[in-house]
Amino acid sequence: MNTPNFTAGKCSDCPIRHRAVCARCNADELVELDAIKYYRTYEAGQTVIWSGDKMGFVGSVVSGVATLTQTMEDGRTQMVGLLLPSDFVGRPGRDGAAYNVVATTDVVMCCFRKKPFEELMSKTPHIAHRLLEMTLDELDAAREWMLVLGRKTAREKIASLLSIIARRNTTPDNDSVSTVFDLPLTREAMADYLGLTLETVSRQVSALKRDGVIQLQGKRHVTVPDMTRLMEEAGDDTDGGFLI
Amino acid sequence: MNTPNFTAGKCSDCPIRHRAVCARCNADELVELDAIKYYRTYEAGQTVIWSGDKMGFVGSVVSGVATLTQTMEDGRTQMVGLLLPSDFVGRPGRDGAAYNVVATTDVVMCCFRKKPFEELMSKTPHIAHRLLEMTLDELDAAREWMLVLGRKTAREKIASLLSIIARRNTTPDNDSVSTVFDLPLTREAMADYLGLTLETVSRQVSALKRDGVIQLQGKRHVTVPDMTRLMEEAGDDTDGGFLI
DNA sequence: CGCTTCATTGACGACGTTCAAGACATGTGG
DNA sequence: CCACATGTCTTGAACGTCGTCAATGAAGCG
Incomplete structure (x- = not known):
């Protein structure tokens, strides 16, 4: 019930349309994104991406919650990000995943095939600009969290x-x-x-x-x-x- | 002596030319950057920016080392970034500084007036792209550091x-x-x-x-x-x- | 019902903090 | 040259927070 059914696909109806990486895109750009996107769903507990694996896609969390974690050899693990709807997953320009991504509730992802997404990014500034903005926000959040981890x-x-x-x-x-x-x-x-x-x-x-x-x-x-x-x-x- | 004398100003001779935010710029773009840039030096111990203050510029560390810190009301402080040569300071699109920046050695900064820099950024994709790349790297570093703070x-x-x-x-x-x-x-x-x-x-x-x-x-x-x-x-x- | 998963609570100990004293280097002035 | 002050770092002892280990409780499901 807190996982609304959105697997249809019209960007205009998308609940994260105005906040995700596509937020700044105009109608033409949305058409191009549409051509390379597909939806995937993950059940609670399921691993979306394993650290070190090759990633064929990047994407946005449409609904649900996922976590980004790092693990040491002896098993100590630290979460390094909490992925909520509209958050972006993956890093353009990099093949391997740096972290584990695990769904903690049922999750719907809007995925873009990586190669075409990167090409689209270099063609249109709107996507890159929005991604920069989102990355800067995440960096601020990470630094806020460093204070929590280190001093509280x-x-x-x-x-x-x-x-x-x-x-x-x-x-x-x-x-x-x-x-x-x-x-x-x-x-x-x-x-x-x-x-x-x-x-x-x-x-x-x-x-x-x-x-x-x-x-x-x-x-x-x-x-x-x-x-x-x-x-x-x-x-x-x-x-x-x-x-x- | 480990602060090489670079306050002259020719970008082509700049020690961080190939790694800083300007790394991808072509000759024309460098000319534009040149027009809005100026150098500032800070002595070891000096505060470059106070958290909360209005920032009139963004810029790159040319030489020396500075730190990015957050402080709680009761004085507990956490460093959230270590700024080495070529690292970028400031956030385009935001007026106030979110952190304290303090020079730990003598520091030379290459500063850009913020407004013109932002305009230049929206005109030329090379700067924005490089900044995105650098921000993603910093985010990775911050997440690496979260593991250190939380679990080691x-x-x-x-x-x-x-x-x-x-x-x-x-x-x-x-x-x-x-x-x-x-x-x-x-x-x-x-x-x-x-x-x-x-x-x-x-x-x-x-x-x-x-x-x-x-x-x-x-x-x-x-x-x-x-x-x-x-x-x-x-x-x-x-x-x-x-x-x- | 038993089984599993998730959460709570207790007893104890280790690791890191706090408080305090002292070492070491550098600089200043008599 | 020594006395003294200052800033940085080291070391010790006592304490406390949080981790470890273990038992128990609560909820969901075949």
Whole structure:
């Protein structure tokens, strides 16, 4: 139900039309993209791409959530990206995948065959410009996350993750102030995101609940009565100083 | 002496001509860039840009080393980027700086006035393409660093930092195998990079020295007798599996 | 019902931080 | 030349956060 059925294919009806890599394209360019695109679906838990494998395509997440992870030989793993609808997957100009991509919910991807996509990119500036913009945003997000990983306590890390998900994933709430959302991640995935163990994640989530910062219905459904409080717990500036 | 005197201004003689944001530009485009560029020098320790300030320019590091840092209200700081010669500073399309930029050695910057640079970017694809490529590389580096911050031990972190600096900063060594370089960072800066305290950095550097992984002449001059050993200590794949 | 997966909770210990003292190098002034 | 100050780094001891290991609970499914 939070995976809307979009596998039809008309770009004009596409839910991510205005935010994805194709956002700036005009009608003509969309026709060209249309010719090299196809949809693929992945079930929750399925691996989309293995690190090191040759990639035949790049693409956008249309619906669902996927994760980007790195793994060391001994099995320690770190998530390095959370892919939400409209996020771009793959790197033009590179053959091999640098990370594992795993679907954490059912996922629909809009894929472009890589070679034609690269040619299209060099012909039309709109795609390249949008991709640059998106990459710069991701770089900012990665750097924000470096602060979380390097300097925040376990409690602050959890609060940071919750407020990020809340910001990108809120379902407009009927009863006013409080923010409500579903966690798209298991405790283990949260741990991999935050550089913690799943036990520590569980403990800190419980602690935030005990202290009234969040409420839980089941294990995944979260209510935040006071976002400002949550952001204070995250150690962030509460007065969101935004850059344009 | 490791700050070569380049403040003259002919792009053709520029030491970073082939790697910076201008790398792909042809002669005509260089002329246009030339018209909006100017050089600035900063002394070691000097702040180049304050986070939040309005930025009138973007630019490239020509020589020297600078750092990109984020700071929390209570003073905890995390380095999120290490700017070496040819690296790009600033974000086209954004007015305010998101990070502090501090020169750790004497630095020469090649600056472009922001507005004209943005106009030039939208006219010529070469600059935008090169910037996209560089941004993707930086994103990869940031993600690599997330693994270091989230999952590596203090000892592995130090070894990781040393091997990165060794890779980008090696002075070709007369006597064969061993790798020699100068650390451009204080212990405190290393700590800020690695999400550690300076005491822990000091202890782990001493430990690596005691165990023969590195040798020190003074506090900054490092000799690595066996790079493979160092990379093992870093927890990295020793067989550098490279992506193209 | 048993089986699996995901999550919670407790006890204990290791790793890294904190606090504190001291080493070492460089520079300044008497 | 020595006394003194300053900045950078090293080292030690005590502490605390988070990881490890293990048992238990809760929910979904054949």
